[in-house]
Amino acid sequence: VVGYGSTKKSDLTRAISSVTSDEITQVNAVSNVSQALQGPVAGVPVHQASGQPGEFMRIKIRGATSIGASSNPLYVVDGLPLDGLTAQLNPDDIERMEVLKDASATAIYGSRGANGVVIITTKRGSQGKAVISIDVSAGSQELPKKLDLLSPAQYASFVADGRDNAWVYAGGNATDPNSVRSTSTQVKPSFRNPGSITGGTDWQDVIFRKAPVQNYQLSASGGADKLKYYVSGNYMNQEGIMIGSNYKKFGIRTNLDAQLSKRLKLGTSFSGSYSYGDFARAEGHLQHRGLISAALAGDPTIPIYDSAGNYYSEFSQATGIPVENPLVINENFLDKRDFTNLFSNTYLELHIANGLDFKSSIGVNYTGRETRLWKSSLVGIATSRTGVATAGVTEIKSINYLNENTLHYRKTIKKHEFDALGGFSVQKNTDDILQAGASDFPTDEITYLAAGQVSTGTNYQSQWSMVSWFARVNYVFDQKYLLTATLRQDGSSRFGINNQWGTFPSVSVGYRLSDEEFMKNVSFISNLKLRASYGIAGNNLISNYASQGLLGITRYVSNGQVISGITPSSLSNDNLTWEQSVQTNAGIDLALFNNRISITADIYRSLKKNLLLNVTLPAASGFGSSTQNIGELENKGVEFSLNTENINAKDFQWSSSFNISFNRNKVLALNGNAVRLTNSA
Numbered sequence: 001v002v003g004y005g006s007t008k009k010s011d012l013t014r015a016i017s018s019v020t021s022d023e024i025t026q027v028n029a030v031s032n033v034s035q036a037l038q039g040p041v042a043g044v045p046v047h048q049a050s051g052q053p054g055e056f057m058r059i060k061i062r063g064a065t066s067i068g069a070s071s072n073p074l075y076v077v078d079g080l081p082l083d084g085l086t087a088q089l090n091p092d093d094i095e096r097m098e099v100l101k102d103a104s105a106t107a108i109y110g111s112r113g114a115n116g117v118v119i120i121t122t123k124r125g126s127q128g129k130a131v132i133s134i135d136v137s138a139g140s141q142e143l144p145k146k147l148d149l150l151s152p153a154q155y156a157s158f159v160a161d162g163r164d165n166a167w168v169y170a171g172g173n174a175t176d177p178n179s180v181r182s183t184s185t186q187v188k189p190s191f192r193n194p195g196s197i198t199g200g201t202d203w204q205d206v207i208f209r210k211a212p213v214q215n216y217q218l219s220a221s222g223g224a225d226k227l228k229y230y231v232s233g234n235y236m237n238q239e240g241i242m243i244g245s246n247y248k249k250f251g252i253r254t255n256l257d258a259q260l261s262k263r264l265k266l267g268t269s270f271s272g273s274y275s276y277g278d279f280a281r282a283e284g285h286l287q288h289r290g291l292i293s294a295a296l297a298g299d300p301t302i303p304i305y306d307s308a309g310n311y312y313s314e315f316s317q318a319t320g321i322p323v324e325n326p327l328v329i330n331e332n333f334l335d336k337r338d339f340t341n342l343f344s345n346t347y348l349e350l351h352i353a354n355g356l357d358f359k360s361s362i363g364v365n366y367t368g369r370e371t372r373l374w375k376s377s378l379v380g381i382a383t384s385r386t387g388v389a390t391a392g393v394t395e396i397k398s399i400n401y402l403n404e405n406t407l408h409y410r411k412t413i414k415k416h417e418f419d420a421l422g423g424f425s426v427q428k429n430t431d432d433i434l435q436a437g438a439s440d441f442p443t444d445e446i447t448y449l450a451a452g453q454v455s456t457g458t459n460y461q462s463q464w465s466m467v468s469w470f471a472r473v474n475y476v477f478d479q480k481y482l483l484t485a486t487l488r489q490d491g492s493s494r495f496g497i498n499n500q501w502g503t504f505p506s507v508s509v510g511y512r513l514s515d516e517e518f519m520k521n522v523s524f525i526s527n528l529k530l531r532a533s534y535g536i537a538g539n540n541l542i543s544n545y546a547s548q549g550l551l552g553i554t555r556y557v558s559n560g561q562v563i564s565g566i567t568p569s570s571l572s573n574d575n576l577t578w579e580q581s582v583q584t585n586a587g588i589d590l591a592l593f594n595n596r597i598s599i600t601a602d603i604y605r606s607l608k609k610n611l612l613l614n615v616t617l618p619a620a621s622g623f624g625s626s627t628q629n630i631g632e633l634e635n636k637g638v639e640f641s642l643n644t645e646n647i648n649a650k651d652f653q654w655s656s657s658f659n660i661s662f663n664r665n666k667v668l669a670l671n672g673n674a675v676r677l678t679n680s681a
Contacts, residue, residue: 003076003100003108003117004406004421007474013482013510013531014105015585015602017041017641019097021123033089033097033120034059041099042600042639042659044116052279053211053238054247056085061101061116062604063635063663068613068627069579070541073116074109078255078269080345080363080402081112081427083541088273088341090234090251092135092217095123102604103535103583107506108470110488111538114581114608122269124255125221125228135217141241143208152200152301156191159321163187178319188319190301201304203295207326211239223257230255240280242291244330247277268346276338281329287382289333294326315385322383332376334447340368345402355410363402370395374447389441391449397432419474428465433458464544467491482510492540492578496547499577506535508585527591532584539579542612546627547576571617571626579629580609598643608633613670631670637663 002016017040024036034057038046047058058072065071075085098119100106106113150158164174167185178186190197219232236249251273258266284290286297299314299321306312311328314320345363352358373392380387406423438452470488486506493500513519514528552569555562587602610629617623641659648654 002098002105003119004404004423004470004472005408005419007419010512010527010529013484013508014100014533015102015531015587015604015639016105017044017099017101019099021095024091024094024097032056033085033091033094036091036094036097037099037118040657040659042641043101043602043637043661043663044099051241051282052247053213053240053245054249054275054277059118061099061118062606062637064665065115065581065606065608065633065635066539066541066579067611067631067633067667068542069539069611071115072541073118074106074112076109076117076119077343078120078122078345079347079361079404080343080365080400081109082365082400083112083429085118088249088251088275088339089120089271090217090232090253090273092219092234093122093232093253093271095121097121101602102508102533102585103537103581103606104484104486104506104508104533104585106537107486107504107535108472108488109537110468110470110504111466111490111492111502111540111578113504113537114539114579115541122253122255122271123219123221123230123232124257125223125230127223127225127228130220130222133217133219133221135215137215139213140210141213142210143204143241146202146204146208147296149204149296150300152197153194155300156188156194156197160187160191160194183318186318197301199303200300201298201302202300203298203326206304207243207291207295207330208241209239209243211241213238226259228257242280242282243327244291244333245278245280245282247275249273249275263351265349265351266347267349268344271341271343273341274338276336279335279337281333281335286323289324289329289379289381291326291329294323294329297321297323298326299323313385322385324379324385329379332379332444334372334374336372338370340366342366357408358406359408360405361403363400363404365398365400367398368396372447376444377441378444388439389444389452390437390439391441391447391452392437393435393449395434398429400427400429402427415478417474417476421470421472423470425468425470426466427468429463431462433460433462435459462544463493465493466540478515480512480515482512484508486535490538490540494540494542494544494546495578496572496574496576498574502538502578502580504536504538506533506537508533508535524593525590526593526595527589529589531587531589533586534584535582537581537583539581539608539612542627545570546612547573568622571621571623573626573628575629576612576627577610577629579612582607582609596645600639600641602639603637604639605634605636607668608635611670632668634666634668635663637661 019036019040023040034046037044037059043062045060049055049058060071061073072084075082100117106117109117163185167176167181168174214237217234221230223229232253234251238247240246253271255269256267260266281289281291284293286293302314303312311325313325315322315324343365345361347359347361350358371394375390377386377389404423404425406421409420411418435458436449436454437456438449438454440453441451468488468490472486475483488504489501491501509532511530513530514525549568549572550570551566553564554567555564583606585602585604590599609632611631611633612627613630614625615628615630616625639661643657644655646654646656
């Protein structure tokens with residue numbers, strides 16, 4: 001599968017890697033799509049952003065591709081391009097995934113192809129009796145390794161020495177009693193004899209745990225001559241390895257393909273999912289009550305509970321340290337999130353004539369995200385043990401529409417094979433954001449905003465749209481000489497009025513050396529193909545209104561009254577344009593011993609131009625910064641993969657795979673002028 005179609009693997013002239021359904025589901029631990037790409041594809045590092053259950057992992061194709069804009073790849077699910085992907089997509093529903101790496105493969109997606117493209121195709125029905133599948137898996141997760149910390153005795157000695165040194169520095173003597181010392185330099189009497197300290201608490205054991213995970217999948221597929229179907233439902237329940245975290249997900253999918261007549265075909269893909277969970281306050285500085293920080297900095301000499309069964313803490317004691325008991329933090333912070341996703345893509349395909357087909361599709365993707373936060377008055381900030389109870393709610397609703405129309409022509413004339421594609425697409429995305437916060441709650445028992453004093457709030461809408469046309473030609477001569485040329489032009493609302501349109505061409509060639517007459521006698525070589533490509537792709541992942549001069553709300557006092565007004569909040573840039581990625585790629589595909597051994601190697605270089613960065617402006621301008629096209633970034637590397645089919649018997653199959661890649665990023669230029677850059681990354 002390639003962008004807007006498919007081609008034989010032997011005819012590929014581009015850098016594309018595939019992952020099949022067997023590879024995705026052969027390890028039951030795969031709970032989201034990103035994990036399926038962790039390992040099998042060379043040059044695609046997959047990193048876990050956090051340990052929270054249900055979190056999607058970060059995927060980068062061939063390294064970092066930008067500084068100020070996002071380096072995330074484009075995801076195309078059943079033909080619908082999406083800038084981001086969540087853990088909502090069920091891995092068991094996926095038939096295969098293709099990773100498009102070089103510009104020749106990604107240029108068909110134009111302004112969104114610079115970071116690579118992941119094409120996801122879900123399972124569909126086939127003619128025959130109904131096949132019902134039930135898959136149940138269960139497992140357990142745990143922290144692989146704890147950090148080595150001081151023992152209770154070592155900790156006591158360390159604290160005593162530190163406070164003695166601080167008191168000596170202030171002019172006292174190390175032998176002075178606590179009665180004459182300042183509060184912060186007092187030492188527990190037991191710390192004067194560390195060897196006598198027994199018991200204590202490993203706070204890492206308190207916050208981390210063994211966490212069960214369960215996954216249930218039920219699917220049915222089949223069909224007759226005129227109608228084919230695939231239907232599935234799934235449920236996943238995952239506890240987090242940290243206390244206070246969990247994740248549950250429900251999902252359904254229906255894929256239908258109907259042959260309405262000899263020339264007309266109709267198909268649809270629909271999926272819906274709902275997930276919810278509790279997120280632990282894992283990250284965060286010690287003064288903001290991060291659980292991990294509290295566990296690492298906590299006093300290992302004290303118990304978890306006092307003699308009355310309450311949580312033990314020496315937070316406010318002179319000889320203690322201002323670190324809250326992690327269990328107090330866990331019980332007095334709430335972070336509840338839920339996510340709804342509805343996906344639909346329907347196509348109508350008309351067979352016009354022999355080799356000529358027209359296809360039109362309409363896709364819609366709706367997502368709804370809600371986050372509810374709560375902090376009890378029993379936890380404070382910094383050295384204050386208690387504080388004001390606060391709550392916040394964020395609700396984001398997004399809807400993405402797409403209409404694509406393609407005309408596909410295939411023709412073979414003797415030794416010449418032609419495959420041409422032309423298309424037009426329109427896409428629009430709308431986000432509605434609502435946020436509110438409250439404080440001054442009369443009780444900690446009611447966590448909803450209505451119980452407090454609503455003090456902050458905002459509501460706004462953000463949109464982007466894109467209009468595109470594209471074309472691709474594949475040519476094969478004598479099954480040996482291969483050529484692919486692609487051209488796409490995008491018009492985006494995100495860029496300046498002088499540069500709203502971008503053109504992205506590419507070309508690639510291939511030479512199937514193994515089909516030459518002089519190679520026929522080399523029987524152990526099943527396939528030998530040389531590839532080379534050149535192309536330009538773009539990156540448009542910036543804020544929706546970065547090129548426009550925006551207005552903001554401000555307030556001022558007039559005649560003793562506070563009046564709301566509107567003032568300019570950002571500087572327009574009519575010349576803001578796409579980041580461009582100029583890429584070259586050379587590769588070789590080699591198969592030996594009747595395809596029992598397959599080797600693929602690629603070498604590439606990518607030059608990123610017109611980087612999108614925020615530039616700090618002079619204070620006299622009245623604005624803080626402006627998004628501009630500045631600098632160049634080089635990205636180059638080598639990829640190698642090896643796949644072997646060790647045993648292929650009727651009842652037993654054994655295969656192995658190995659890959660390795662080397663990538664180097666280098667900033668070549670930021671600007672010839674002396675400018676200050678800002679970046680929130």
